[in-house]
Amino acid sequence: MTKEVQEYFVPWFKGISMYVSEHIELAWREPKLHRMMSNENPHEPSAKVMEAIQNFGKKANRYPDQGLAVRSKLAEINGLDGPENVIIGNGSSEVFDMIFRSFLEVGDEVIQHTPCFGIYKLRCNIVGGKLISVPMIYEDATLKFDADAILAAITEKTKIIVVANPNNPSGNFMPKEDFIKIAETGIPFIIDEAYIEFAGLEMSHVGMVKKYKNVLITRTLSKAYGLAGMRFGYALGNEEVIGQISAALLPWNVGIIPMWAALAAIEDVEGLAERVEFNNREVEYVESSLSVIPCFTVFQSASNYILFDGTGTEKTGDDLVAFVQKKGIILREQSHMYGFDGWFRLTLGSKEENRMAVETILEFYA
Numbered sequence: 001m002t003k004e005v006q007e008y009f010v011p012w013f014k015g016i017s018m019y020v021s022e023h024i025e026l027a028w029r030e031p032k033l034h035r036m037m038s039n040e041n042p043h044e045p046s047a048k049v050m051e052a053i054q055n056f057g058k059k060a061n062r063y064p065d066q067g068l069a070v071r072s073k074l075a076e077i078n079g080l081d082g083p084e085n086v087i088i089g090n091g092s093s094e095v096f097d098m099i100f101r102s103f104l105e106v107g108d109e110v111i112q113h114t115p116c117f118g119i120y121k122l123r124c125n126i127v128g129g130k131l132i133s134v135p136m137i138y139e140d141a142t143l144k145f146d147a148d149a150i151l152a153a154i155t156e157k158t159k160i161i162v163v164a165n166p167n168n169p170s171g172n173f174m175p176k177e178d179f180i181k182i183a184e185t186g187i188p189f190i191i192d193e194a195y196i197e198f199a200g201l202e203m204s205h206v207g208m209v210k211k212y213k214n215v216l217i218t219r220t221l222s223k224a225y226g227l228a229g230m231r232f233g234y235a236l237g238n239e240e241v242i243g244q245i246s247a248a249l250l251p252w253n254v255g256i257i258p259m260w261a262a263l264a265a266i267e268d269v270e271g272l273a274e275r276v277e278f279n280n281r282e283v284e285y286v287e288s289s290l291s292v293i294p295c296f297t298v299f300q301s302a303s304n305y306i307l308f309d310g311t312g313t314e315k316t317g318d319d320l321v322a323f324v325q326k327k328g329i330i331l332r333e334q335s336h337m338y339g340f341d342g343w344f345r346l347t348l349g350s351k352e353e354n355r356m357a358v359e360t361i362l363e364f365y366a
Contacts, residue, residue, distance in 0.1 A: 012106055012128035019122055023330055033325070036349045036357055037332040039168070039195075039305050041226030043278070045261070046271035049227070052264035056257050064256040070263040074234055077266070078206045078217075084239040085209070087246055088254050088262075092194060092220040092233030097123045098248040099216060099235065100160065103188050104129040108159040111150055115143075115337060117168045117192065130157070136170065138338045141297045143170040143307075147178035154185060161185075164192040166199065169334065169345050171301030179205050183212040190216050195303040197224035198276055203302075206236055213238040223304060224275055225265045232262040279304050282348050289358045293365045304348045307334070311342030313365055320344050323364045329357055 006014070023037045045053070071083035080086070089095035096119050104110070106128035112120045114133045124131045134153050137144040150161060161182055166173050183189050189212070196204050196219065208215045217236040222228035232254065235242065265271070283301055291298050295312030310317060321333045321344050334343035346357060 010128070013126065016125055023332065027330055032328065034329045034349055034353045034356065036347045036353060037330045037345070038228075039223060039303070039347050040228050041223060041275060041279075041304065042348065042350045042353065043226050043275055045226060045230075046265070046268050048268045048271065049261050049264045052260045053257055056260040059256055062256065063252055064254065064259055067254060067259050070259055070266070071234075073263060073266055074236070078201070078204070078236055080206070080209070080236060081239065085236055085242055086234055087237075087242050087249070088232065088234045088259070089249075090233070090253055090258075091222065091231040092192070092218050092235075093119050093123075094253065095218050095233045095235045096120065096190075097126075098245055099188075099190060099218075100124060100127055100129065101248050102245045103159045105159075107157065109155060109157045110160045110162065111153050111158060113145060113150060113163050113167070115167075115169055115335070116162075116164050117194070120162050129159075132158075135338075136167075141299075143167070143172065143299065145172075145174040145178060147174065147181055150182060151185070154187065158187055160188045160190060162190040162192060164194065165205070166195050166302045168192075168194065168303070169305060169307045169332075170299050171195075171303045171305065171307060172299070173199075173203065173302060176205075179208065183208055183215050186214050188214050188216065190218055192218050194218070194220045195223050197272065198279055198304060199302040200276075209237050213241055216241070221262050221265055224272060224279070225262075226275060227258070227261065227265060230258040230261055232258045278351075279348055282351065282354050286346065286348070286354055286358060290361060293362070296365065305332075305345055306348075307343070307345050309340060309342045310344070310365065311340040313342065315365065316341045317344035320361065320364050324357065324360045327356075327360045329353070329360060331357070 027035045067088045068083050071086040074086045075082050100123040104127045109130045109132050110124045111132045114135050121131050132153050134149045137146050191205050206217050220233040287298050297309040299307040321331050324331050332345040334345050
């Protein structure tokens, strides 16, 4: 008897749907809406980046190389030996995909600290892994890391531990000593530093890759550098480990335009500094402006987004998001957590957008 084609899919793959960001789809369908929901940078690429895009656009008929120039630059600014310590991908999402495929067999476990970035779950599921979510501690109007709970969740099947630093969506850092405790388990330990540039590379744990072969640092140019649509991410690690993960690379996975645009962005130190200074100033403005709302929790952020919990106001976060959308602004709904339903998140926009958002949020809670 002939089988249906669906029966040929591997069992753990069945039922998984394509990932769709509904809020991003909405933003493209209705471009008049203000995009303050996806941790994007409100600034267009710098003149230096645009020049690289134009120059290498003319060479788009050629295959790219292995990215030696940009990988060498990334190694240099992070104090590593050379390009062998760096792997690049089509956004950090592809980098996570390569890492997960390199370490996981069906049934192996990935420990994540929640709430966190959804890509860990997506890439774990697609290779048949089992996700173990360890919740942060919510107390004193703060989401606190719980490294001891992460360590307690380790089993013989644990193959990856991943922690975002600063965390998405809470925007805070885990204490340095906790990273050492996790690294010393020897289990592959991914430190996701997608937003590290907003706080400065001095907050990075990249130095750990020299001491711990199991530590991998992942980053992206989608946030502080403002190249989300260009899709460029990378991982830093021990040369031997990076070399093995590189076997999972799709040939020419990063195109010639994003590769050289990324190098131009990294070399544009002044452009990055301007974006970081603007972001951090605006974060302070939004946090201080909304902290006047009674019974309203503002989570201090070291990133380009801010998490809020308005449960104490007896109004839901979902209702807030719906209200501001009617006013022309897209904010991010946040899953109900810890038994509370007041959560939502705001991504920093332009100066004008930030003031519009603050006024609209204050109107909702008035």
